[in-house]
Amino acid sequence: xxxxxxxxxxxxxxxxxxxxxxxxxxxxxxxxxxxxxxxxxxxxxxxxxxxxxxxxxxxxxxxxxxxxxxxxxxxxxxxxxxxxxxxxxxxxxxxxxxxxxxxxxxxxxxxxxxxxxxxxxxxxxxxxxxxxxxxxxxxxxxxxxxxxxxxxxxxxxxxxxxxxxxxxxxxxxxxxxx
Amino acid sequence: xxxxxxxxxxxxxxxxxxxxxxxxxxxxxxxxxxxxxxxxxxxxxxxxxxxxxxxxxxxxxxxxxxxxxxxxxxxxxxxxxxxxxxxxxxxxxxxxxxxxxxxxxxxxxxxxxxxxxxxxxxxxxxxxxxxxxxxxxxxxxxxxxxxxxxxxxxxxxxxxxxxxxxxxxxxxx
Numbered sequence: 108x109x110x111x112x113x114x115x116x117x118x119x120x121x122x123x124x125x126x127x128x129x130x131x132x133x134x135x136x137x138x139x140x141x142x143x144x145x146x147x148x149x150x151x152x153x154x155x156x157x158x159x160x161x162x163x164x165x166x167x168x169x170x171x172x173x174x175x176x177x178x179x180x181x182x183x184x185x186x187x188x189x190x191x192x193x194x195x196x197x198x199x200x201x202x203x204x205x206x207x208x209x210x211x212x213x214x215x216x217x218x219x220x221x222x223x224x225x226x227x228x229x230x231x232x233x234x235x236x237x238x239x240x241x242x243x244x245x246x247x248x249x250x251x252x253x254x255x256x257x258x259x260x261x262x263x264x265x266x267x268x269x270x271x272x273x274x275x276x277x278x279x280x281x282x283x284x285x
Numbered sequence: 286x287x288x289x290x291x292x293x294x295x296x297x298x299x300x301x302x303x304x305x306x307x308x309x310x311x312x313x314x315x316x317x318x319x320x321x322x323x324x325x326x327x328x329x330x331x332x333x334x335x336x337x338x339x340x341x342x343x344x345x346x347x348x349x350x351x352x353x354x355x356x357x358x359x360x361x362x363x364x365x366x367x368x369x370x371x372x373x374x375x376x377x378x379x380x381x382x383x384x385x386x387x388x389x390x391x392x393x394x395x396x397x398x399x400x401x402x403x404x405x406x407x408x409x410x411x412x413x414x415x416x417x418x419x420x421x422x423x424x425x426x427x428x429x430x431x432x433x434x435x436x437x438x439x440x441x442x443x444x445x446x447x448x449x450x451x452x453x454x455x456x457x458x
Contacts (some may be wrong), residue, residue, distance in 0.1 A: 110443050112418075116453065119399040120418055126318030127325070133336050134313055137343045138306050144347060145304055 185220060186262035188252040189279040190271055205270040213254065218265055222252035249276075253283070293359040297346070304347035313343070316360050320367050326415045327371040330404045338374055342366040357426075364420060368412070368430045375408055402452045410445035417442050 112120060213219035225248055252269075256262035259282055266278040293315065300308040320342060324335035345351055346366060353362055403411055412431060416422040417438070422430070424438040431438070 110446060112446065113450065113453075116399065116449070123399065123419055124322065125420070127322040128318055129321035129339065130332075130336065133321070133339065134310070134317065137313070137340050138309060140340065140344055141304055141306055141309055141347055144344065 183255040183257060185283045185285075186254050186256055186259065186265075187281045187283055188222075188254060188262070188266050188269070189281065190249045190251060190269075191277045191279065192249045205273075209268065209270055210252075213265065218254050218256065220253040220255055222250060224250040294353075294355055297353050297359045297362070301346060301349050301353060304349075309343065309347070312359075312363075316363050319360055320363055323364050323415070323420065324367050324371060326400075326403065326419070327368065327412055328374070329406075329408070329411065330400075334374060338367060338370045341370045341373075345370065361422075361426075365426075365430050368416065371412075372431065399449070402449045405452075406445055406448060410441055410448065413438055413441040414445035414449070418446075 111117075210219060210222075254262055254265050256265060259280060262280050262282070266272075266280050269278060271278060293312070296308055296312055299305070300312055317339070320339050321335060324338040324342075325332060328334040328338065342363065346363070351366055351369075353359070357365070403414060406414065413427055416427050416430070417424065424435045424442075427433070427438045428435050433441075
């Protein structure tokens with residue numbers, strides 16, 4: 108099959124412009140968003156903050172081991188709190204302290220089982236040989252916590268107290284099936 | 286729009302690490318027009334979406350969510366970020382089942398506009414044709430950006446070209 112362009116079309120292709128002036132307001136709109144972004148931590152700083160938060164959570168768990176008179180029983184269902192960032196999250200200078208206080212409080216009451224920070228990059232694998240290297244999408248899921256709660260309503264109440272929400276992020280609550 | 290300078294690599298690395306506004310304006314002056322027109326073509330001419338894609342691309346670069354290794358030119362790399370943002374736009378946008386493009390003109394006296402013929406292609410065909418035949422990306426590069434293998438890129442390009450040729454032959458019949 109002849110896959111080449113006929114002469115007329117090939118010439119038109121060659122003459123197509125490769126750039127076009129965007130609307131004037133677009134540049135300033137982007138600059139405005141950049142100014143907002145500079146008021147919050149950079150990704151590497153967020154990683155440190157998140158690592159500090161998770162570290163504080165685990166420190167709280169270890170320090171309070173065996174001291175949870177009100178701790179849920181081992182049979183209590185567990186829920187994943189999937190922490191999702193928005194462009195407006197992580198403002199504020201007291202972030203680490205707030206997250207740490209929250210995590211320690213939950214750990215003290217035996218509700219926080221664990222948590223991890225996820226890398227900003229990852230992959231989405233689909234059936235067949237397609238492997239999509241999605242550097243951008245996975246950045247929206249920042250990490251997760253595992254909590255014990257009697258039911259999803261109780262888990263939701265725990266999630267609702269997380270300071271992450273105050274900074275515009277969201278938390279998805281999912282029961283861990285056992 | 287000014288021509289890209291030789292210090293583009295340094296500028297983009299600085300922009301990735303600092304996100305500062307002055308560096309942005311310099312890079313935008315050099316590459317914003319190319320990014321915008323690429324986004325516009327990838328969206329089939331939908332300007333509001335194209336603007337959103339360009340904005341998202343710059344913010345992703347500034348937030349260091351993507352790395353520049355210097356193997357490609359700055360413009361090629363920035364356009365790659367645009368392609369990724371456009372693909373995310375495809376996945377997020379709600380496409381009406383009965384969404385219709387404007388019917389292509391069959392009036393033999395109308396001059397078929399090549400841009401319009403490309404715009405009317407299905408998303409996947411348009412994406413590969415725009416990247417390969419207009420912007421000069423190789424199938425290997427397209428495969429890496431779009432998450433498809435080289436064979437798929439080639440077959441989509443072939444089919445895209447065929448459709449555009451058919452449009453032209455309809456008009457001149």
